[in-house]
Amino acid sequence: MSKSKRLMELMMTVNRKKKFTVKELASEFDVSTRTILRDLQELSELGVPLYSEVGPHGGYQVLNERILPPIAFTEEEAVAIFFACHALRHYAYLPFETESSSALSKFYFYMSGDVRDRIDEMKNRIDFVIPSRQAKFPYLSILLDGAIRQKVIRIEYESREGVSTRLIQPVGIYASSGLWYCPAYCFLREDIRLFRCDRIKSAEEDTSGTQPLNLRHLHLGNREALLPSEQEFTSLYVELTEEGVHRCEAEHWSATKLHRREDGTGWLEGSLPKGDIPFLAQFFIGLGADATVQHPPELIDNIKRRLAEMMARYV
Amino acid sequence: MSKSKRLMELMMTVNRKKKFTVKELASEFDVSTRTILRDLQELSELGVPLYSEVGPHGGYQVLNERILPPIAFTEEEAVAIFFACHALRHYAYLPFETESSSALSKFYFYMSGDVRDRIDEMKNRIDFVIPSRQAKFPYLSILLDGAIRQKVIRIEYESREGVSTRLIQPVGIYASSGLWYCPAYCFLREDIRLFRCDRIKSAEEDTSGTQPLNLRHLHLGNREALLPSEQEFTSLYVELTEEGVHRCEAEHWSATKLHRREDGTGWLEGSLPKGDIPFLAQFFIGLGADATVQHPPELIDNIKRRLAEMMARYV
DNA sequence: GTATTTGTGACAATAGTTGTCACTATTATA
DNA sequence: TATAATAGTGACAACTATTGTCACAAATAC
Incomplete structure (x- = not known):
């Protein structure tokens, strides 16, 4: 196997394993430990955040912010991705760090001048309009995390009757015409309710020990069909x-x-x-x-x- | 310069030049023509669509479907891009070929299992809702192209009074709550008008020779401010x-x-x-x-x- | 103290890359 | 028709990079 190919596979392997020893990789790739050590140093220089500890039970670890092996995109794909990210910029609040701008500058750097010009021309000629709102949505990532890991979240919610504290178990979150909504099981009402995220005045993982329900099967795609409802x-x-x-x-x-x-x-x-x-x-x-x-x-x-x-x- | 680095730069150079000779590149990169030939063959194997012709005025050309040099993204960036593309899937009609799905499968392939799982979990827990419409928008790419290259487009437009044929010069296109709109200079009304793209029943570049106006300075960002209007x-x-x-x-x-x-x-x-x-x-x-x-x-x-x-x- | 682990340096063996040269083939054009 | 410009191939020697081996250092868990 050529060195460059081995490096790419090594990159994927360390991303997968997250913790490993040099010996382990050496036997897996059928090269000497010395070579693996040299390779790991190169990966480190390429930006893979590696960390090592000596001694028994020591070994290598790759830290959170992992990087993917280099991927070659076609220019068409790059343009599509560019405008997908462009469309998201209307959302002032997103549940994940919007690393898209750093991703876009990478694309931008590698694009040849004429595609760059084409994108610049297009930027002002096409738009995906989302109403921009005054409302603030600071707790989206907590709610989304709660939905993914099926945690109970304690929120302060502002309804017509005033502010109340509730325990909820989020099903997911979605944006619709500029507002974020969170369908969730409400332990107060004992039913699925839809919460508007700008009316959530605080949110944190519950520490009182309320057991989450088993609602893994419920998600945004099916919640409407599954909703048990005693309404008339x-x-x-x-x-x-x-x-x-x-x-x-x-x-x-x-x-x-x-x-x-x-x-x-x-x-x-x-x-x-x-x-x-x-x-x-x-x-x-x-x-x-x-x-x-x-x-x-x-x-x-x-x-x-x-x-x-x-x-x-x-x- | 190392071989791999030279290959990447070569990739960018051929993307930029689009047409070149081996000798030209050899002197630019300060290596022999034999090496450049070998390099070009490798690029070809990597997927760069190269084409060559012998003889005077011959040389190499790179065909349209160009590919970018491989780019390394962090996993955070990949997730952000993934969801940006995910959001676009609600649009049944887009003005460019939606190569995003092939791009996404590339990301998906290189992601380690746990990030893949994380994305799979997230896919059903977060959404960007856009109303899905019956309406059809088959002429978006013609309109966008007209806006970018400032061409006159002949359309059949269905208004309350029936179908009329008009010449327009698009300013741009935008989507709003599931419908596409095209602000454009209308040669019939002699003013900027907003067209709903699903009411455009045909669109093609005008061949009657109507001269496009100089409206390059007008784009989606400023068209409202610049609009001259004689309304009461x-x-x-x-x-x-x-x-x-x-x-x-x-x-x-x-x-x-x-x-x-x-x-x-x-x-x-x-x-x-x-x-x-x-x-x-x-x-x-x-x-x-x-x-x-x-x-x-x-x-x-x-x-x-x-x-x-x-x-x-x-x- | 010992086994386990990362880590470095030197060096020889091996593998990959490059340049040179000789040669082929095609094609525009003078 | 001859010539120059261009791509393309194969062989080989010179050069460069990669790899494995070995010796050894240093940290640390048990």
Whole structure:
């Protein structure tokens, strides 16, 4: 095996093992220990953060910030990655350190001038707009970590009724139109709840010893289907114009209930937790003439009441 | 210079030059032509798409699908890139070939098992939600290309009045809540207009010889400020609750007009093209009790009329 | 004290790289 | 048609890098 190839494989091996002895690697790669020592020194010079201790039970260790073996990308791939990272820059808060800028400068350095120019030209000609918000989301990484390792997190949450302290077990986090949300099991309500992350005023791993539930099977992809809910349901039917269909497409709660006709119009049909009626009433009012609610009557009544209140304000 | 270093630099040089002779490189790198020939063969084996022609005016060429020299990323960077690309997968239509998946599999291959596991765990625990739409956007790359090279594009555009053929000169394209938009100079209206890309029914480079205008200085970052507009304006004042402030943050037209108070409430104040009144009336109706329009009277009248119409439908 | 481990230096054996030279083949162009 | 420019190959010697071996130093757990 050529030296360079061995170095790359060595890099992957030490990244995998994280702790190892020189002898071990020597027999694995079928070279002498002297060669492995020389190789490890080279890896170290290449930036792999190696650390060694002498003596029995000693050996080598690779520290956290590991580096991957060099990868050759095509320019097309580099451009795609560049714009993927570019799209993320609208998020002021992210749950992981945004190392993307250092990654981008590496790409930028190795790109030839004309691709660089092409990217510079494109940067101002294409955008992925995300509403930028005032809200602050300082606890995303704690919540995400809680979701991954299935830990119980103690949060202070600000709801309409004021600030309360709760224990939650996060299912995951997601961003939608500039806001972060965290679906989680709430030990206070004893059910899955959706928390808005900007209303979480503090978050830390729970130390009181509350046992996490076994919710590993629950994740962002399936939480809606699995949600056990004791809420009272009623059925919904709403007639939509073409524009109404467009507006409903953008709301993720309505996507599954949406049906389309050939001519572009459509309707919403499905079941509906009664607790959502106030929200839906306001939503359909916002659609104006593009949505006509036909069922349930409670929803229609709520809409009428709201319309009357608004009329009263503008007399 | 060591051989490996020379190979990397050679890779960058051939990417930059695109066309070159062996002799040229030999003198540039101060090695014999025989060595350069051997090096080029190695590059070829590494995947650089080289092509050569003998004879005078012959030489080497590197074909389009160029590859970058291998780059070493840290695992943190790899994770960040991974999720940036992950976020883009919600876009069914993109203006460039989405080579990101091949890039991701390269990363995936070189990552050690535990980081791979970490990413697998994260994949289902974090998401960047973009509304998924039925609409089709087949002409994004033509529009983006038109914006970059400042070309005139002939489109068929479907508006309320039916399908019309227009010549436009794109400023750029952007995605917002699942839809793509293209601000462009419209040769028909002789002004900048915003086109919704799913309503563009065909697009091709214009061949009739219409001269493109000099709009290079216009791009997505500044187009709003530079827009000359002959519309009639009136002033707007809207009182907002805390929730109303939140909802207005998400709309990019209102972000510049939004003012906040200490207690979280706020107001909208600014000028307003009269043509936007119907849109705004519907928007503020959607905000319900969270917005109270105080000016202009035309807007209030329009809101009242709409409320009355809706009341009538739900009698 | 001993076994285990990293670590260094020297040197010879081995393997890889480079330059030179002789030669082939193709092609544009004078 | 001859000539010059270009890629390309093979052989070999000179040079350079890599490797293994060995001797030895130093730290440390048990």
